[in-house]
Amino acid sequence: MAFEAYSSALDDADVESSEIDGSVVCSATHYDKQRSPAGVVAEYLGLNPQPTFNVEAACASSAVGLRTAWALVSSKLHDVVAVVGVQKMTELSSEEIQELMGRAGDVMWESPFGTTMPAYYAMYATAHMAKYGTTEEQMALVTVKNRKYGMKNPNAMFQKPISVEEVLKSRPVSAPLKLFDCCPNADGAACLIITNAEKARKLTDRPVWVAGLGLASSPMSLAGRKGPLTNFEVTKNAAKAAYQMARVGPNDVDVAEVHDSFSITEILNYEDLGLAKPGGGTRLLEKDETELGGKIPVNIDGGLISKGHPVGATGASQLFALTKQLRGEAGSTQVDGAKIGLAQNIGGIGMYAAVTILKA
Amino acid sequence: MGFEKFGRFGYVSQTKINPLLSYLEKGRIAATKCKKCERTYFPPRADCLDCRHSTIEWVVLDGKSKLITFTQVFFAPPAFQPETPYLLGLAELTNGLRVFAPISPAVDKEELNPGVELNLKVAKGSRNNLYYWLE
Numbered sequence: 001m002a003f004e005a006y007s008s009a010l011d012d013a014d015v016e017s018s019e020i021d022g023s024v025v026c027s028a029t030h031y032d033k034q035r036s037p038a039g040v041v042a043e044y045l046g047l048n049p050q051p052t053f054n055v056e057a058a059c060a061s062s063a064v065g066l067r068t069a070w071a072l073v074s075s076k077l078h079d080v081v082a083v084v085g086v087q088k089m090t091e092l093s094s095e096e097i098q099e100l101m102g103r104a105g106d107v108m109w110e111s112p113f114g115t116t117m118p119a120y121y122a123m124y125a126t127a128h129m130a131k132y133g134t135t136e137e138q139m140a141l142v143t144v145k146n147r148k149y150g151m152k153n154p155n156a157m158f159q160k161p162i163s164v165e166e167v168l169k170s171r172p173v174s175a176p177l178k179l180f181d182c183c184p185n186a187d188g189a190a191c192l193i194i195t196n197a198e199k200a201r202k203l204t205d206r207p208v209w210v211a212g213l214g215l216a217s218s219p220m221s222l223a224g225r226k227g228p229l230t231n232f233e234v235t236k237n238a239a240k241a242a243y244q245m246a247r248v249g250p251n252d253v254d255v256a257e258v259h260d261s262f263s264i265t266e267i268l269n270y271e272d273l274g275l276a277k278p279g280g281g282t283r284l285l286e287k288d289e290t291e292l293g294g295k296i297p298v299n300i301d302g303g304l305i306s307k308g309h310p311v312g313a314t315g316a317s318q319l320f321a322l323t324k325q326l327r328g329e330a331g332s333t334q335v336d337g338a339k340i341g342l343a344q345n346i347g348g349i350g351m352y353a354a355v356t357i358l359k360a
Numbered sequence: 361m362g363f364e365k366f367g368r369f370g371y372v373s374q375t376k377i378n379p380l381l382s383y384l385e386k387g388r389i390a391a392t393k394c395k396k397c398e399r400t401y402f403p404p405r406a407d408c409l410d411c412r413h414s415t416i417e418w419v420v421l422d423g424k425s426k427l428i429t430f431t432q433v434f435f436a437p438p439a440f441q442p443e444t445p446y447l448l449g450l451a452e453l454t455n456g457l458r459v460f461a462p463i464s465p466a467v468d469k470e471e472l473n474p475g476v477e478l479n480l481k482v483a484k485g486s487r488n489n490l491y492y493w494l495e
């Protein structure tokens with residue numbers, strides 16, 4: 001799986017393994033059977049004896065992998081680095097996944113009460129609904145939109161449309177979130193080739209530039225977080241850093257990939273990234289502003305809700321979608337003249353967030 | 361028995377704040393307070409973030425709190441499946457600190473909303489385990 005992504009990345013970048021002088025393997029290793037997966041991945045890709053190591057930041061692993069590779073190349077320690085995001089979740093039984101999911105939070109103070117990944121996001125949903133009057137129907141619009149674009153993505157796990165009704169009728173997972181408010185677990189891989197400006201210009205006449213890298217953290221425990229829990233401070237902090245570094249603002253973004261692990265997350269992300277005012281995320285959806293042709297198309301590759309969420313590969317998969325957009329290669333979902341793309345990736349239950357801004 | 365006795369299903373046995381269990385046994389919920397700078401911590405912690413001192417004292421909480429948000433879990437980790445669905449909440453105590461806790465099944469879900477007043481009380485499990493919940 002990693003080989004397929006890696007091989008097509010090499011073809012695309014027109015480089016060979018011998019030119020890659022380091023690899024960063026990104027996965028949430030607790031979901032892997034293989035311990036220290038960088039070892040076996042580098043071997044299979046033919047990347048020995050070059051340096052390799054794992055980067056883990058839960059669902060944001062490969063966004064942090066890009067940050068790592070960017071630093072390795074900027075410092076001139078390396079010339080060409082492969083960022084390989086990969087996750088094989090189906091080797092675990094659903095019992096094992098549920099057990100792991102139960103330890104997604106603080107294992108001393110929160111997991112002993114039966115927390116789950118959806119439970120944490122559901123608590124943000126409850127708070128957002130109470131403060132802004134957000135409804136379950138509005139949340140369902142995220143799933144409806146993303147599934148619509150999933151149909152246009154041959155790599156997506158779900159290729160079927162869904163109605164608001166069907167989302168509302170799906171079985172409860174953690175109220176107010178229901179099955180189709182949640183993205184599915186998946187196996188997947190995505191690969192990025194990172195190099196310096198000089199080499200990039202030699203390799204291609206259409207390089208995509210890393211313009212902004214924002215990364216932030218929040219307390220892992222929900223009890224340690226402040227405010228009404230109607231937004232993710234961690235995204236706001238990462239976005240601020242990324243916008244500053246790229247010298248752009250939310251209104252300059254032409255196309256975005258945001259972390260739709262749950263329908264509510266996408267709504268919060270609009271607000272935290274400054275694409276909408278606090279409480280205004282649902283309005284953006286209802287006015288079709290995040291559709292292709294809208295003010296700011298979001299997750300028009302289908303998002304995690306359609307593609308599935310192979311934890312360690314997700315960040316790189318978002319950046320892959322943006323790269324296609326910025327090169328004008330996105331086919332039926334191409335945003336005309338897209339020059340600036342933004343990807344936002346939340347790690348775990350919101351303790352990490354990465355915001356990456358790419359420019360054509 | 362160590363700290364794994366804490367919670368509905370505990371994961372951690374050795375901690376610096378095991379005395380919390382003796383408070384829970386006596387029906388009380390206690391926070392820690394730094395003896396040097398007096399910062400209070402709940403959940404309790406043994407090392408002060410602000411002044412980096414590790415001499416603490418225990419202070420009993422009144423348990424009065426306001427709900428910030430909640431959820432009802434239907435799809436649970438294996439150890440918790442027999443009890444589904446169950447309620448989990450985040451509440452703010454009168455001293456401004458926050459607590460993540462189950463909400464007693466005696467509480468009517470329809471009456472829950474951010475802002476409602478609840479009390480943090482000691483709860484006992486069937487395996488002699490101890491914790492607190494909101495009621």
Ligand SMILES: [Zn+2]
Pocket residue numbers: 394395396397398399408409410411412413
């Ligand atoms: Zn202190």
